[in-house]
Amino acid sequence: MDPESLVHSRFILIWACNVQSTNLHLWPYIAEARKRGAKVVVVDPVRTRTAAAADQHIALRPGTDGALALAMAHVIIAEGLTDDDYVEQFTVGYPEFAERVEQYTPEWAEAETGVPAETIRTLAREYATAQPSVIRIGVAVERHAGGGQAVRALSCLPGLVGAWRKPGGGILQLPLWAFPVNWGAFMHPEMLTPGTRVINQYRLGSALAGELDGLPLKALFVYNSNPVVVCPDQDKLVAGLQREDLFTVVSEQFMTDTADYADIVLPATTQLEQDDIMFSWGHLFVTYNHRSIDPLGEAVPNTEMFRRLAAAMGFDEPVFRRTDAEMVAEAFDWSHPNMAGITVESLQEKGWQRLAVPSPDEYAPHAQGGFPTGSGKVEFVASAAAGGNFVVPLFRQGSNDHQPGQPVDPLPHYIPPRENAAGDPSLAGRYPLNLLTPKSHAYLNSSFGNHEFHRRVQKEATLVLHPDDAAARGITEGAQVQVFNDRGRFTLVAKLDATLLPGVVVSAMGSWRKHSRAGATLAAVNPTAFADLGNAPTFSDTLVEVEIA
């Protein structure tokens, strides 16, 4: 769906997404919808600035999003609030789904999420009846043991109530799929040697330590990433990077925490120094990026870096000799109807053009189904589950090798957090606090973590605690504290906030290790365990203890 269509939404449910910090350009459309009478509700364990700005904030226990979503489905079905005609025509597996969610009553969900059953009922009724309704879902939902199934459950709700019928209805995470990107030309998966090992970056620490199957890693080439800050298991990862026998090359604009450990740092261009063509995760415009200046010093774009590397290594396939202009020309399927009137030349002239889809006032792409699923419908019973757990090849440079593959229940269901009191009482006894590490306000993951302006806006990294949790540990505002579990520890400043749920502590991610108080960031305590679907990380599924340092 089109983010700009949100002005037509009557009910906007922002789920685990701090829009004002991480998706600011969406907020004006939400504000406009509100002026036109829409209600804005935020579901988030934390009272973010977005939650504070909304009409209602529903704070749930971390990692219990799936329980809340399934209980909403329960209420919608039990109270006959479904759009029967939409369900009949454009969905698959409704009877099985209805039977599945019978067990997920609001009372059950209250025990799980901490949200009162009556609040859940009201939420479900308002969401179902104020049409078109929209859910803006954040990636935070995915970051715990049952994250995949939580997203599955949420994705079923718009089909249940027929939200897809009108502009401004549906579920929004990234409108990527409207762009006819020529992925094959981007990634050339056919050039991959079959059987090439794929290592998930969230296991990089273990991989460097030789704990994974297969040959030991001898060389590491990092570009467009700063694993020391964004990957879990920081202590192990840094120890690995310090290995004498590891050859590390980092292509970077800045001396990041990762570049510090490189044998060779290659200077990379910024977007100001290179030409580029872009699709978007946040709107429906294709953009052409003209460089403003020629590359400084010896900096080169990734494209040139790999051209030179291929030549030096003796790879002479034509694909390695493509110019940037040739790659731009191959980037999209220009004959696709969504690209009507858009050419490389017109983009170079105008800078940006909206896809040739109906206007935000008319665009309802799934009013008649047309979903990218096996059946083209909303699949309450997912046909893709037949192939077992998999990662969309798009997110592995097109590779479909070594998929996780374990069986997946095709019907949404609830999987509680891995690190919690019910599941692991002994762990919860030692580490009773649930650490959340949301995106920071002023950084983009770890990008800008070195920049003066952004560091001043973000201020020094803090651990936010409920005053009761702080008092129980003798912690006062501004005290230096250590956060720890079996994986590691890091040191920072305490900040008290009575709006926080007791038992939850929060530290925004992205600040750099070299700016930390004791040579570690929150990545030192984050888990390497995967979520249930797609080998996603579980950063929100972390128990810790905190003490005065």
Place this chain on the structure above:
Amino acid sequence: MSYVITDACVDVLDRSCVEECPVDCIYPGARMAYIHPDECVDCGKCLPACPSDAIHWEYKMPPELELFVAVNAEFVAEHGLSGGAGDDATDADHPVVSQRKPA
């Protein structure tokens, strides 16, 4: 931490910045507009919109305008302004502003 409106706005108050602000955290008073320091998201969008160059970033304030950091914060606190200005204006000003003689 936020952007700050200073005395070049007094009696201009054309609201160009209000139009620009994505989170509606600029509150017009009688003679000057004020930015809510906790609601401002530091996006910087208002700054180039101002015809009188009245808006500055808190960390790059010209020294003689430094007092306006407190003026903005105190005004919104004093009048209990939060959650967006909408189309409303407050028919008052911070004392530092109301004491100024009209141009």
